[in-house]
Amino acid sequence: QSVLTQPPSASGTPGQRIAISCSGSSSNIGSDNVNWYQQLPGRAPKLLIYRNDQRPSGVPDRFSGSKSGTSASLAISGLQSEDESYYFCAAWDGSLNGWVFGGGTKLTVL
Amino acid sequence: QVQLQQSGPGLVKPSQTLSLTCAISGDSVSSNRAAWNWIRQSPSRGLEWLGRTYYRSKWYTYYAVSVKSRMIIKADTSKNQFSLQVNSVTPEDTAVYYCGRGYDGAIDQWGQGTLVTVSS
Numbered sequence: 001q002s003v004l005t006q007p008p009s010a011s012g013t014p015g016q017r018i019a020i021s022c023s024g025s026s027s028n029i030g031s032d033n034v035n036w037y038q039q040l041p042g043r044a045p046k047l048l049i050y051r052n053d054q055r056p057s058g059v060p061d062r063f064s065g066s067k068s069g070t071s072a073s074l075a076i077s078g079l080q081s082e083d084e085s086y087y088f089c090a091a092w093d094g095s096l097n098g099w100v101f102g103g104g105t106k107l108t109v110l
Numbered sequence: 111q112v113q114l115q116q117s118g119p120g121l122v123k124p125s126q127t128l129s130l131t132c133a134i135s136g137d138s139v140s141s142n143r144a145a146w147n148w149i150r151q152s153p154s155r156g157l158e159w160l161g162r163t164y165y166r167s168k169w170y171t172y173y174a175v176s177v178k179s180r181m182i183i184k185a186d187t188s189k190n191q192f193s194l195q196v197n198s199v200t201p202e203d204t205a206v207y208y209c210g211r212g213y214d215g216a217i218d219q220w221g222q223g224t225l226v227t228v229s230s
Binding site for chain 1: 147149156157158159161162172174175208214215216217218219220221222223
C-alpha cells in the first residue's frame with residue numbers, strides 16, 4: 001500500500017489533455033514539494049516535474065504540475081503516443097523522514 | 111552530466127547478504143548539495159525508499175524504519191561510489207534496486223536498476 005494515492009489507470013486520445021492526481025497528507029504533500037516521474041517498462045524512472053511545477057531541462061512544456069493542499073496533479077497536454085507510460089508522484093515525508101511514492105498510474109493513449 | 115552505474119549480483123540465497131554498488135560520474139559522493147539514495151521497486155510493494163547518505167561537513171546516513179535493522183549504506187570517497195548492504199534477505203526482498211541522487215528537492219538521477227532475486 002503506497003503512502004501517496006494515485007489512480008491506477010488513465011487514458012486519452014492523441015491531442016487531448018489529461019490529468020493524473022496524487023493525494024497525500026499533511027506530513028508529505030501538505031508540507032513539502034511534489035515530484036513526478038515517467039517510467040517506461042524495464043527502465044528507471046525519469047524526473048518530469050520537480051518542486052511541484054518545475055520542469056528539468058529537456059522535458060517538453062506539454063507536461064505541467066500543480067499542488068494544492070495535500071494533493072497534486074500532473075497534466076499532459078497535446079497527448080502523444082510516446083506518452084504512453086507509467087507515471088509516479090513522490091514527496092518527502094517529514095514524519096517518516098524519507099521519500100514516499102504513489103502507486104503509479106498507467107497512461108494509455110488510445 | 112551525472113551518471114550512476116550500478117553493479118552487483120542478481121541472485122542471492124535466502125538468509126545471505128545482498129550487496130550493491132553505485133558508481134558516480136559527473137558529481138562527487140562528498141558533494142555538500144547532493145544526497146545518495148537507494149530505492150527498490152516490486153509489483154507487491156511499488157516504489158520503496160530504503161535510505162540515504164550525504165556529506166555536510168560530516169557524514170549522515172538515514173534508513174527507512176521498515177528496513178533499518180538489516181541495511182547498511184556506505185560512501186566510498188576513494189572510488190566516488192556508495193553501496194547498499196541488506197542482511198538476512200528473504201524472498202520479500204526480491205525487487206529491482208535503484209540508486210539515485212537527491213538534488214534540489216528531488217531524486218533527479220537514477221541508476222539503471224538491478225533486478226535482485228532472492229531464491230535458493
